[in-house]
Amino acid sequence: xxxxxxxxxxxxxxxxxxxxxxxxxxxxxxxxxxxxxxxxxxxxxxxxxxxxxxxxxxxxxxxxxxxxxxxxxxxxxxxxxxxxxxxxxxxxxxxxxxxxxxxxxxxxxxxxxxxxxxxxxxxxxxxxxxxxxxxxxxxxxxxxxxxxxxxxxxxxxxxxxxxxxxxxxxxxxxx
Amino acid sequence: xxxxxxxxxxxxxxxxxxxxxxxxxxxxxxxxxxxxxxxxxxxxxxxxxxxxxxxxxxxxxxxxxxxxxxxxxxxxxxxxxxxxxxxxxxxxxxxxxxxxxxxxxxxxxxxxxxxxxxxxxxxxxxxxxxxxxxxxxxxxxxxxxxxxxxxxxxxxxxxxxxxxxxxxxxxxxxxxxxxxxxxxxxxxxxxxxxxxxxxxxxxxxxxxxxxxxxxxxxxxxxxxxxxxxxxxxxxxxxxxxxxxxxxxxxxxxxxxxxxxxxxxxxxxxxxxxxxxxxxxxxxxxxxxxxxxxxxxxxxxx
Numbered sequence: 001x002x003x004x005x006x007x008x009x010x011x012x013x014x015x016x017x018x019x020x021x022x023x024x025x026x027x028x029x030x031x032x033x034x035x036x037x038x039x040x041x042x043x044x045x046x047x048x049x050x051x052x053x054x055x056x057x058x059x060x061x062x063x064x065x066x067x068x069x070x071x072x073x074x075x076x077x078x079x080x081x082x083x084x085x086x087x088x089x090x091x092x093x094x095x096x097x098x099x100x101x102x103x104x105x106x107x108x109x110x111x112x113x114x115x116x117x118x119x120x121x122x123x124x125x126x127x128x129x130x131x132x133x134x135x136x137x138x139x140x141x142x143x144x145x146x147x148x149x150x151x152x153x154x155x156x157x158x159x160x161x162x163x164x165x166x167x168x169x170x171x172x173x174x175x
Numbered sequence: 176x177x178x179x180x181x182x183x184x185x186x187x188x189x190x191x192x193x194x195x196x197x198x199x200x201x202x203x204x205x206x207x208x209x210x211x212x213x214x215x216x217x218x219x220x221x222x223x224x225x226x227x228x229x230x231x232x233x234x235x236x237x238x239x240x241x242x243x244x245x246x247x248x249x250x251x252x253x254x255x256x257x258x259x260x261x262x263x264x265x266x267x268x269x270x271x272x273x274x275x276x277x278x279x280x281x282x283x284x285x286x287x288x289x290x291x292x293x294x295x296x297x298x299x300x301x302x303x304x305x306x307x308x309x310x311x312x313x314x315x316x317x318x319x320x321x322x323x324x325x326x327x328x329x330x331x332x333x334x335x336x337x338x339x340x341x342x343x344x345x346x347x348x349x350x351x352x353x354x355x356x357x358x359x360x361x362x363x364x365x366x367x368x369x370x371x372x373x374x375x376x377x378x379x380x381x382x383x384x385x386x387x388x389x390x391x392x393x394x395x396x397x398x399x400x401x402x403x404x405x406x407x408x409x410x411x412x413x414x415x416x417x418x419x420x421x422x423x424x425x426x427x428x429x430x431x432x433x434x435x436x437x438x439x440x441x442x443x444x445x446x447x448x449x450x451x452x453x454x455x456x457x458x459x460x461x462x463x464x465x466x467x468x469x470x471x472x473x474x475x476x
Contacts, residue, residue: 015296019303023332025340026295056302056325058332059419063412086325093419098411 002174003044004081007065008053010034021056028064035065036074045076046172048105052082062087062094070100070160077160079103079111079174088114101159105175113161120144120152125161125171134168177206177241182225186217188432188449188465191224196457198228202235212271214245219349220465222259222289223369226347229266231371231460234344242267248274257349258288286312286364287350298335301348302328309364312352316362318471319427326423327364330466333416334368341407342372342461355469366466374462375400375435379407393436394454401433401440420466427468435462444469 008020014030022028039047049066051057057065069075080102083091088104092114095101101115110129113122127138139149153169156162162169180197183190198207209225225242232240242263245251254260255274263269286308290301309327313319331350338346348368355361372378376396383399384391399405401421406414417431421442424431432441432449439453446469 015299017296017299017303019299019306021299021303021306021328023302023328024295024298024336027299055306056328056332058302058329058336059415060333060336063415067412084325086322090329090419093422094412094415097415 001042001044002046002048002172003039003042004048004050005035005038006050006053007031007035008051010038011054019055020053022054022061022065023056023058025060025064028061028068031061032065032069035069036072039075046078046174047075048079048081048174050081051084051087054082054087057087057090059090059094062090066091066102067094067098067100070095070102071098073160077163077172077174079105079172080114081105081107081174091115101161103161103172103174111171111175115159117159117161118152118155120148121155121159121161124149124152124156124169128156128162128169128171132165132167132170137168177208178203179208179210182209182211182214184213184215186211186214186221188218188220190217191221192456194221194224195459198457198459201458201460202232202237206238207232207240209240209242209267212243212246214250215247217250217253218353218367219257219289219351219365220367220369220463222254222257223347223349223367224459224463226259226262226266226289227369227371227461227463228459229263230345233266234371239266239268242269244269244271244273246271256282256285256288257351262289262291262347284352285350286352287348289347289349291345292335292338292348292368292370293345295336295339298332298339301335302332305331305350309350312364313468316352316470317364317468319468323427323468326426327366327468330420330423331366333420334366334464334466336416337462337464338368338370338372341375341378342370343378344370344372344461346370346372346461361472362470364468366464368464369461371461374460375433379405382407382409392454393438394440394452397433397435397438397440398452401431401442424466424468429469430467431465433462433464434459 095115099116101117105111135150139146183193251274310324313323352364376393404414404418437456441449443449
């Protein structure tokens, strides 16, 4: 099960403000607490944070909402949707120095990764969008030695950007 | 008895340093009489600093200072438009002919009048309230692309949060668009933030002083925060606010300067002739931050 969380709605529940802006650490911490509560109540292991109605996200709030949620592991797998291009940069700037990354899902395009992701991991992520694969199959498709593919897959797994099931490695079907 | 501290006719960054040197030791032992009668021109930053002086004296239980307000109608009107007198009335004994409180529409140059910042909620109101105006000024008057607005709001938010997170007391913010005096006709948008708090050195002392040893002073504390992105918190996500502001300023050829204690550090773009680091200035309480975004034509020079 994947829980989709409307972040602007959580903001409205958390604080009384006429603005759809996610700013300050205090606000971010309140929003993250509510997101974690929703996830614990739903029992979902994967969440899509929908930023569609959010007009602004500053770095402090991005750190509190996204980076700390990823670091805590309480959400299992996390993706982000509806992020404006400029807000996407804020998320990247916060995640990258902390060696964190998250999947961005789009309505009309393939998912992408922001944050600290190696080129190899990105290449494997693209392959996994097409199919669930074992590591040797990924190595074959990319023309890599097996250990290179395995290392990239392990990196994606460690960042909870991919998972493994009986058929091989796969992405979480967020979209 | 009170001691007179002259406020220079040109109450800008340089005038501010003259003003501070006139105050002398901090906190002042005598009652001060700030004489602003001759002020001909002032910046939002200098007005915030004047309020900060009053706030710091108040918080150190000093006697309420006197303030003789400017004689110039234009200057008085400008200070009134920025709502300076509303806040100053609580911190100073005001002398002179006060203009009627400004009740009309916000002046087109003013994006945010002088506003107190005490808590996270204030930052919300400040940032939320300037969004439409920021778009108008940055794209309409400065010729920046529309996407510059979101970064401007982010820079404002992170600047204000320094007060909430680090100062240990309240502060002030104002945002305005004005002509750059040294290059007439050039337009700038300025975020001015000031607080009467502990300053960068004391804020970072517990975690950073040992690392710097004998070199630890106001200037090195500013370098640690602004250049190295150091925070007093050990949380790995901390210390990114200045990094975000710097990236934004790099993109739009802007400038940031921070004064704290006895030092002032600036990241200076090519269009300006400021000095990157000045130390051994006269002490002034708290921190004063200024973010400047130039018009596109100024940035291109």
